Amino acid sequence: MQASYGYIDGTGEYFISIDTDLCDGCEKCVPICPEGVFAVAPDDYGKRVAIVKEDLVDRISYVCPGPKGCGANQDIICQTVCSKTAISHTW
Template sequence: MMKANYGYADGSGQYYITLDTDKCDGCGDCVRACPASVLEIVPNEFDIIDGGDIMSVREEHRKKLKYSCAPCKPTTGGGEPPCVTACPHGAITHFLSSAKGQVM
């Protein structure tokens, strides 16, 4: 089992988008659901022999997730972000790990 964690922090706290690569089959539903085009489907470079394809956060978004994910982040009141609800396998989580003021 392999878990990828992409973090971002803004004024409200520290957030993570995580992917369980064992559950991800690279279907791309999350990619189509993301309004900011943050995600993509790429070959699983963590298992080069028989990894198949998996979801990944695009390189160009990795240092600006706090802006890219701001409209849907889990504390906006809109419930689970679209990337999470779109995944038919429950492979993605997107959560606030510590609110501002707690240890990051």
């Protein structure tokens, strides 16, 4: 299942998506994110998966640089650290 966190406004669509079928709840994305966007919580079936913190969803494009990258080499470090390729950004 694809869980998408974000919003659409007059300037575009801003979403972080997590493929909960791929996510194994390893929590590597949680400490690596410099903006503290991620947490791990049970999904609807009780499986622990990465989520975007609820209080950040409606301002995700202001908090997360998304496809511009946040790492020293302009890589998207949450995507890089996810060995299951469960995280993607759209904007």
